[in-house]
Amino acid sequence: MRVVIVDAGGANTGSVRYAFERLGVTAALVTDAEAIRGADRVILPGVGTAAQVMARLRALDLVEVLRTLERPLLGICVGMQLLFERSQEGDVEGLGLLPGTVARLRGGPGVRVPHMGWNRLQPRADGTLRTGIDADAQAFFVHSFAAPVTADCILACEHGQSFAAAVQRGPIAGAQFHPERSAAVGAQLLRNFLSPSFVPGARA
Amino acid sequence: MLSRRIIPCLDVRDGRVVKGVRFRDHVDMGDIADLALRYRDAGADELVFYDISASPQGRSVDRGWVERVSRLIDIPFCVAGGIRDVATARDVLHAGADKVSINTPALERPALISELAEAFGVQCVVVGIDSIREADGEWRVRSHTGDPDRTRALAVRTLDWIVEAQRLGAGEIVLNCMDNDGVRRGYDIAQLQQARALCAVPLVASGGAGECAHFVDAFAQADVDGALAASVFHSGRIAIPDLKRDLRAAGIEVRDV
Numbered sequence: 087m088r089v090v091i092v093d094a095g096g097a098n099t100g101s102v103r104y105a106f107e108r109l110g111v112t113a114a115l116v117t118d119a120e121a122i123r124g125a126d127r128v129i130l131p132g133v134g135t136a137a138q139v140m141a142r143l144r145a146l147d148l149v150e151v152l153r154t155l156e157r158p159l160l161g162i163c164v165g166m167q168l169l170f171e172r173s174q175e176g177d178v179e180g181l182g183l184l185p186g187t188v189a190r191l192r193g194g195p196g197v198r199v200p201h202m203g204w205n206r207l208q209p210r211a212d213g214t215l216r217t218g219i220d221a222d223a224q225a226f227f228v229h230s231f232a233a234p235v236t237a238d239c240i241l242a243c244e245h246g247q248s249f250a251a252a253v254q255r256g257p258i259a260g261a262q263f264h265p266e267r268s269a270a271v272g273a274q275l276l277r278n279f280l281s282p283s284f285v286p287g288a289r290a
Numbered sequence: 291m292l293s294r295r296i297i298p299c300l301d302v303r304d305g306r307v308v309k310g311v312r313f314r315d316h317v318d319m320g321d322i323a324d325l326a327l328r329y330r331d332a333g334a335d336e337l338v339f340y341d342i343s344a345s346p347q348g349r350s351v352d353r354g355w356v357e358r359v360s361r362l363i364d365i366p367f368c369v370a371g372g373i374r375d376v377a378t379a380r381d382v383l384h385a386g387a388d389k390v391s392i393n394t395p396a397l398e399r400p401a402l403i404s405e406l407a408e409a410f411g412v413q414c415v416v417v418g419i420d421s422i423r424e425a426d427g428e429w430r431v432r433s434h435t436g437d438p439d440r441t442r443a444l445a446v447r448t449l450d451w452i453v454e455a456q457r458l459g460a461g462e463i464v465l466n467c468m469d470n471d472g473v474r475r476g477y478d479i480a481q482l483q484q485a486r487a488l489c490a491v492p493l494v495a496s497g498g499a500g501e502c503a504h505f506v507d508a509f510a511q512a513d514v515d516g517a518l519a520a521s522v523f524h525s526g527r528i529a530i531p532d533l534k535r536d537l538r539a540a541g542i543e544v545r546d547v
Binding site for chain 1: 291292293294295330335336357360361365380383384385386388389409410411412413414461462490491492513516545546547
């Protein structure tokens with residue numbers, strides 16, 4: 087299986103690659119359209135701001151490639167936020183693969199932003215990406231912006247408000263938390279994404 | 291609900307973990323990777339690696355061990371010490387660290403906080419503060435605490451610096467209360483409470499942990515998001531599974547392992 091990580095300039099590309107290594111899978115860091123179209127699984131990580139990552143994808147001419155990708159795509163953190171139509175962070179247009187707008191976490195008394203640390207996941211819509219992840223399992227989050235709980239939300243999280251912790255619509259998936267830093271829960275999510283049964287009928 | 295974090299801090303010198311509360315007479319504790327894995331297995335929620343060789347010697351962090359740790363562990367970690375510019379921070383983050391922590395360089399050039407926040411987002415930028423209570427009753431910051439011969443007392447009030455650091459883009463504050471550091475009589479609750487009132491970003495308590503009850507106090511009374519400790523974990527005086535059991539019994543949300 088060819089697994090590629092889109093090098094969108096974020097700082098966690100290395101950690102994501104190592105997480106796959108721990109699962110026995112070599113993932114290549116790529117920036118060209120051919121490698122992405124030819125892959126069996128595509129990961130879009132992102133640390134930084136939505137505007138920075140989008141600008142980098144534009145500069146690499148990868149926006150259309152990702153929009154029209156037929157293979158499974160997993161966005162991580164900002165990478166997941168960019169699956170949506172817009173992000174209020176810098177008011178940028180996202181890839182538009184999922185409906186919705188990413189907005190800043192409101193915070194408030196006792197609710198700190200950035201949302202940083204281990205928080206519990208609650209199952210929402212069905213999705214093969216969350217196979218084997220129990221209700222109340224904990225994952226590691228670091229972010230200030232979040233996607234809304236929509237029909238595509240398969241795992242929700244609570245931090246002063248509900249937001250999407252993981253999403254899936256067919257082959258398009260995302261995790262707001264960092265699977266590469268979420269111990270066994272994170273490894274399970276990545277294994278699910280690699281699994282032949284991730285998208286029924288898709289190429290393994 | 292967000293868990294309160296337990297964060298062991300490991301001092302690193304020349305690629306090895308050493309013990310010595312950042313001062314002299316360092317004792318070799320073992321290989322970074324071995325210790326990182328041991329803490330991960332015990333249920334640490336996050337690790338901080340303090341590169342004590344980097345800062346006083348004016349060197350930057352050796353990214354070799356950062357990469358080694360990143361390959362091995364599947365929990366987040368932060369690297370502190372020797373980070374003075376965006377390029378060094380980028381090296382450390384690209385090698386796999388999740389956050390960088392800056393202390394003296396931020397005091398010398400506060401704009402560094404903004405530069406890092408701009409380049410990597412505030413969630414990567416931790417500002418470490420060493421604070422001491424002076425004769426007039428005010429808490430003030432100390433710089434260059436990695437080397438006792440170079441440690442400087444600054445006129446900056448700790449609470450003012452906490453506000454300023456957030457304004458510039460700090461995504462987390464680690465407040466090390468030096469009066470309590472290494473003496474194991476508990477975290478400085480009064481100071482942490484005042485810091486908490488001014489801190490809208492996550493706040494991590496440091497300095498003074500001696501027993502499980504001290505962690506309970508810091509979380510329950512000062513509402514900190516995380517508690518950092520070194521010697522009590524390294525010596526085996528506190529085992530993380532026991533600590534988490536006590537915290538859970540006190541009604542404090544912690545991560546299950």
